[in-house]
Amino acid sequence: AQKVTQAQTEISVVEKEDVTLDCVYETRDTTYYLFWYKQPPSGELVFLIRRNSFDEQNEISGRYSWNFQKSTSSFNFTITASQVVDSAVYFCALRDTGRRALTFGSGTRLQVQP
Amino acid sequence: GAGVSQSPSNKVTEKGKDVELRCDPISGHTALYWYRQSLGQGLEFLIYFQGNSAPDKSGLPSDRFSAERTGGSVSTLTIQRTQQEDSAVYLCASSLGTGGYNQPQHFGDGTRLSIL
Numbered sequence: 001a002q003k004v005t006q007a008q009t010e011i012s013v014v015e016k017e018d019v020t021l022d023c024v025y026e027t028r029d030t031t032y033y034l035f036w037y038k039q040p041p042s043g044e045l046v047f048l049i050r051r052n053s054f055d056e057q058n059e060i061s062g063r064y065s066w067n068f069q070k071s072t073s074s075f076n077f078t079i080t081a082s083q084v085v086d087s088a089v090y091f092c093a094l095r096d097t098g099r100r101a102l103t104f105g106s107g108t109r110l111q112v113q114p
Numbered sequence: 115g116a117g118v119s120q121s122p123s124n125k126v127t128e129k130g131k132d133v134e135l136r137c138d139p140i141s142g143h144t145a146l147y148w149y150r151q152s153l154g155q156g157l158e159f160l161i162y163f164q165g166n167s168a169p170d171k172s173g174l175p176s177d178r179f180s181a182e183r184t185g186g187s188v189s190t191l192t193i194q195r196t197q198q199e200d201s202a203v204y205l206c207a208s209s210l211g212t213g214g215y216n217q218p219q220h221f222g223d224g225t226r227l228s229i230l
Contacts, residue, residue: 033216045205045221052216091157099170101147101159102219 002027004094006105013082014113021077021108023092029053032096034068034075039107040088051075082112116140118222120206126228129198135191135225139208146189147209147219148181152202160204163189164211193227201229 003026013019025034036048049059051068059066063080079086089109093102119138127133139146148160159173163183174180178196183189193200203226207219 035218037221042223043203044223045207047218047220050216050218099159099172100145100162100164101149101170101173102157103159104157106156 002094002096002098002103004092004103004105006090006092006108008108009106010109010111012111012113015084016081017112018078018080019082019110019112021079021090021092021110023075023077023105025073025075025092025094027094027096027098029096029098032094035093035095035102036066036075036077037091037093038088039091045091048077079110082110084112084114086110087112118206118208118220120204120222120225122225123223124226124228126230127196128230130195132192132194133196133227135193135204135206135227137189137191137206137208137222139187139189139206140220142210143208143220144186144211145209145217145219146183147207148189148191149205149207150202151205151224155202157205160191196227196229198229201227203227 005024032053034051038046038048056068065078067076089107091107092105095102121136144165146163150158150160161181162170178194181191203224205221205224207221209217209219
């Protein structure tokens with residue numbers, strides 16, 4: 001069975017601080033896909049990134065970066081120089097070949113204070 | 115282009131009534147998903163449609179829940195004899211059906227359902 005754990009329920013930082021959101025996953029498949037979504041206060045889930053299990057290269061997109069480590073089953077998300085607009089709930093999700101639906105973590109609420 | 119469209123945005127109804135929630139996926143997306151987001155349960159999968167294949171109903175919590183997808187496009191989620199525990203935000207997502215499991219799902223704004 002699939003499982004995604006986001007142990008950090010809520011994080012509060014001051015603007016311009018760096019922050020890392022943790023994600024640990026469980027799956028028996030060797031082929032799987034990991035995703036991060038952002039849910040701002042307005043409510044819509046916004047797709048941020050996907051990563052497949054065969055590609056362990058880290059990725060950077062502007063102030064966002066993702067660190068995928070199969071050895072520790074982790075897919076962590078770092079925001080550099082955080083901004084108030086980054087305040088949202090962030091979800092990590094997993095899809096393996098067992099089913100097409102996403103298995104979500106419980107989410108991490110990030111509050112960036114001005 | 116247009117994203118996933120859901121209606122209504124909000125629905126308040128009395129316990130025991132039936133409700134219908136609508137989802138219009140992104141044009142060209144053959145895969146459609148329903149999820150439920152509630153405080154205690156997080157984001158839960160409900161049902162998945164892919165083209166003309168039989169839907170994956172494995173996430174439906176009870177037989178009061180059903181969904182259909184007409185013409186491979188619009189989907190309706192129906193909850194019969196609503197209970198207070200059905201109160202949640204119901205999210206619809208769609209994705210390209212081709213290209214394997216790595217296609218990201220794109221979500222609508224959701225329908226906030228409140229059962230009195």
